[in-house]
Amino acid sequence: MNWQGRMKALTFSYDDGIEQDVRLIDIFNRYGMKCTFNLNSGQASPTSSWVRNGVTIRRIDASRYAAVYRGHEPACHTLTHPHLENETDDEIDLQLRGDKANLEKWFGVTVQGMAYPFGTYDDRVLRIVVANGLQYARTVISTRSFNLPADLLRLPATCHHKDPALPELIDRFLALTPEQPALFYIWGHSYEFDTDNNWQVIDDACKALSGREDIFYCTNAEALLG
Numbered sequence: 001m002n003w004q005g006r007m008k009a010l011t012f013s014y015d016d017g018i019e020q021d022v023r024l025i026d027i028f029n030r031y032g033m034k035c036t037f038n039l040n041s042g043q044a045s046p047t048s049s050w051v052r053n054g055v056t057i058r059r060i061d062a063s064r065y066a067a068v069y070r071g072h073e074p075a076c077h078t079l080t081h082p083h084l085e086n087e088t089d090d091e092i093d094l095q096l097r098g099d100k101a102n103l104e105k106w107f108g109v110t111v112q113g114m115a116y117p118f119g120t121y122d123d124r125v126l127r128i129v130v131a132n133g134l135q136y137a138r139t140v141i142s143t144r145s146f147n148l149p150a151d152l153l154r155l156p157a158t159c160h161h162k163d164p165a166l167p168e169l170i171d172r173f174l175a176l177t178p179e180q181p182a183l184f185y186i187w188g189h190s191y192e193f194d195t196d197n198n199w200q201v202i203d204d205a206c207k208a209l210s211g212r213e214d215i216f217y218c219t220n221a222e223a224l225l226g
């Protein structure tokens with residue numbers, strides 16, 4: 001692991017490519033944080049929207065992707081967000097291959113990872129993920145630990161941002177002087193800050209974790225593949 005000589009790394013993972021990502025990125029940039037955004041390139045238009053807790057959630061248009069996500073990592077989340085394990089092999093392949101190709105064209109980078117829509121997968125899905133050259137794939141499991149993941153294709157997070165243990169995990173991470181590399185991995189959806197009315201949670205977390213010499217602030221690929 002090359003974390004620029006550091007033993008602690010912090011990374012974030014946010015899904016679905018939605019308008020609230022703009023506000024989230026503003027917070028991340030203010031505090032020097034790096035995030036991986038898992039994008040559904042087959043629905044990258046504000047005509048793709050849904051309502052949750054009275055909040056309308058709109059996708060960001062593909063034409064804005066490169067500008068909005070500059071400085072962060074784009075990753076696959078499939079073309080149209082199906083439960084992959086319910087699809088045929090050909091459809092799984094299309095969902096991953098198509099999403100990866102779109103993102104690579106729009107961002108001009110090699111896409112290295114993904115998050116499973118709904119966090120679900122089976123052995124067939126894993127095989128097709130690997131066949132498409134994707135090196136890590138995030139689930140929706142939380143470990144509340146800073147151990148490096150044992151299996152990058154069944155990648156867990158440390159916690160979701162609304163985990164009540166987040167403040168305690170932040171304190172623990174800041175106090176840690178690890179002998180093994182320690183990874184703090186936080187995930188969620190930026191629309192949840194609107195639907196739960198709790199933007200303060202992520203602002204407070206970033207503020208507390210920012211500006212530390214002993215922490216490598218990085219994307220998922222830098223944390224896991226660097």
Ligand SMILES: [Zn+2]
Binds near residue numbers: 016116
């Ligand atoms: Zn999703």
